[in-house]
Amino acid sequence: MKIPPVKGTRDFYPAEMAVRNWIIDGWKKVSVRNGFEEYDGPIFEYLKMFQIKSGDEIVEQLFSLQDRGGRDLALRPEITPTLARMVNQRINSLPKPIKWFSVPRLFRAERPQKGRLREFFQWNIDIIGVDDVLADAEVIFCAVDYFRDIGLGTDDIVVKISSREMLAALLQAIGIVENELELLYAVLDKRSRLPDDTFEQMLVERIADENKREKIIELMCVDSIEQIGDCLELNKTAQESVDELGRLFELLGVMGVGDYCVFDIGIVRGLAYYTGIVFEIYDKASELRAIGGGGRYDNLLKQFGGPAIPATGFGIGDCVLGILLEEKGLLQKQLPERNLDYFVACVDESYKDAAVKVTMRLRSACFAANFSYKAAKLNKQLKQASDQNANKCIIVGDELKEDKLVIKDMTTGEQELIDFDKFFAELK
RNA sequence: GUGAAAGUAGCUCAGGUGGUUAGAGCACUGGAUUGUGGAUCCAGGGGUCGGGGGUUCGAGUCCCCUCUUUCACCCCA
Numbered sequence: 001m002k003i004p005p006v007k008g009t010r011d012f013y014p015a016e017m018a019v020r021n022w023i024i025d026g027w028k029k030v031s032v033r034n035g036f037e038e039y040d041g042p043i044f045e046y047l048k049m050f051q052i053k054s055g056d057e058i059v060e061q062l063f064s065l066q067d068r069g070g071r072d073l074a075l076r077p078e079i080t081p082t083l084a085r086m087v088n089q090r091i092n093s094l095p096k097p098i099k100w101f102s103v104p105r106l107f108r109a110e111r112p113q114k115g116r117l118r119e120f121f122q123w124n125i126d127i128i129g130v131d132d133v134l135a136d137a138e139v140i141f142c143a144v145d146y147f148r149d150i151g152l153g154t155d156d157i158v159v160k161i162s163s164r165e166m167l168a169a170l171l172q173a174i175g176i177v178e179n180e181l182e183l184l185y186a187v188l189d190k191r192s193r194l195p196d197d198t199f200e201q202m203l204v205e206r207i208a209d210e211n212k213r214e215k216i217i218e219l220m221c222v223d224s225i226e227q228i229g230d231c232l233e234l235n236k237t238a239q240e241s242v243d244e245l246g247r248l249f250e251l252l253g254v255m256g257v258g259d260y261c262v263f264d265i266g267i268v269r270g271l272a273y274y275t276g277i278v279f280e281i282y283d284k285a286s287e288l289r290a291i292g293g294g295g296r297y298d299n300l301l302k303q304f305g306g307p308a309i310p311a312t313g314f315g316i317g318d319c320v321l322g323i324l325l326e327e328k329g330l331l332q333k334q335l336p337e338r339n340l341d342y343f344v345a346c347v348d349e350s351y352k353d354a355a356v357k358v359t360m361r362l363r364s365a366c367f368a369a370n371f372s373y374k375a376a377k378l379n380k381q382l383k384q385a386s387d388q389n390a391n392k393c394i395i396v397g398d399e400l401k402e403d404k405l406v407i408k409d410m411t412t413g414e415q416e417l418i419d420f421d422k423f424f425a426e427l428k
Numbered sequence: 429g430u431g432a433a434a435g436u437a438g439c440u441c442a443g444g445u446g447g448u449u450a451g452a453g454c455a456c457u458g459g460a461u462u463g464u465g466g467a468u469c470c471a472g473g474g475g476u477c478g479g480g481g482g483u484u485c486g487a488g489u490c491c492c493c494u495c496u497u498u499c500a501c502c503c504c505a
Contacts, residue, residue: 007496054505061503079503113498114498166442269504290504377463382466383466385465
């Protein structure tokens with residue numbers, strides 16, 4: 001019986017595994033150099049854990065299961081709840097600020113499509129315990145630091161930034177009451193993906209007052225922070241959050257990543273828990289879905305039973321990123337090739353054991369080394385060495401009778417005859 | 429969950445209106461080459477034509493169902 005792979009999953013053959021490792025190693029490297037420490041949690045949690053933040057609708061998008069004790073569990077669709085739990089558990093003993101990162105494997109039971117699978121990896125970094133906008137700037141810097149590192153420039157990607165807090169203040173200044181905001185966000189979040197008239201029609205369903213609607217549409221058309229003041233009279237909270245956003249861009253400039261970042265009032269983020277700065281990262285042509293996104297979530301830890309502690313962070317998935325890297329041709333150039341230090345060939349069957357022995361000595365000395373299972377013709381073995389991308393090939397043959405080995409450099413093709421003992425003595 | 433398109437070898441694809449034993453290129457294995465790789469030439473292995481049912485003397489080809497993939501919608505933590 002032939003069993004196919006599960007819908008929305010991927011098999012990682014060595015070629016795909018190399019890509020996955022390269023991406024994840026890059027994430028880890030950038031996290032560490034930006035001063036973050038790695039953490040992880042279990043791959044499944046109580047189902048409840050994922051309902052706190054996101055509500056019941058989300059349960060349909062989860063892979064859930066019941067254990068033999070009747071506990072309702074789910075494979076994690078995100079790691080932030082786990083992070084919240086872990087931080088809350090030790091909140092008093094953890095040195096602040098907390099700068100942690102993780103690369104969890106996540107599961108979502110959605111219908112797969114371009115850039116979205118049911119199992120994927122996501123780079124998360126979070127700063128907990130800092131309410132300064134400098135932390136938001138640093139988080140954005142980290143993302144850009146990575147993209148720049150792998151060769152994605154300002155022509156390739158863009159970070160679109162706004163502020164939930166500011167948007168709330170502005171909408172309230174227009175006369176939208178607080179409990180209308182949530183539903184309105186959902187519409188505003190979709191604006192960039194909808195034709196203007198569809199957007200306006202959806203707005204009609206939410207906001208009856210035509211004056212308010214016009215104000216909102218006018219507001220959503222601003223394309224710089226300065227224009228906001230021209231469009232509306234700012235109250236104190238609004239002015240403060242506008243200033244904060246201005247300070248953020250200033251800091252991004254100081255950090256040297258200002259040219260990757262733009263203000264975009266249309267960035268709202270779907271989920272309810274964002275409280276301040278929000279951002280999303282897109283390919284410049286905007287042909288793919290968001291590569292990642294994040295923002296400030298100052299109430300979340302409290303929702304998970306902890307104290308009110310400010311937090312900010314982001315998540316970047318591997319699927320859209322992988323597509324973009326492929327399209328930009330950045331994988332071929334940068335992927336490390338399989339590399340074997342030595343391939344040990346034997347000239348005939350009588351030297352096979354000697355070849356095995358040489359290989360084992362090389363391995364003990366921490367070199368990547370292989371031998372041929374069959375004492376095949378030398379040309380076959382050399383081809384194997386070549387296929388396995390060996391740097392050097394050791395040929396074990398009649399020279400061994402005089403305690404010598406042939407070392408062939410596979411890039412230059414040059415060979416030398418070297419004393420057996422001397423070779424191992426000089427191995428570094 | 430809704431809608432559309434596709435599925436033939438490991439990969440990319442040929443297979444006029446149904447008709448012998450389903451093909452090619454690449455990849456893989458072996459040989460040409462008995463101690464020298466990447467090239468070339470030759471040969472070989474590999475398919476229940478996604479799966480099931482139906483129509484037919486006969487189905488890769490026509491019809492129905494199903495699975496998977498892709499794309500869009502819903503959603504996007």
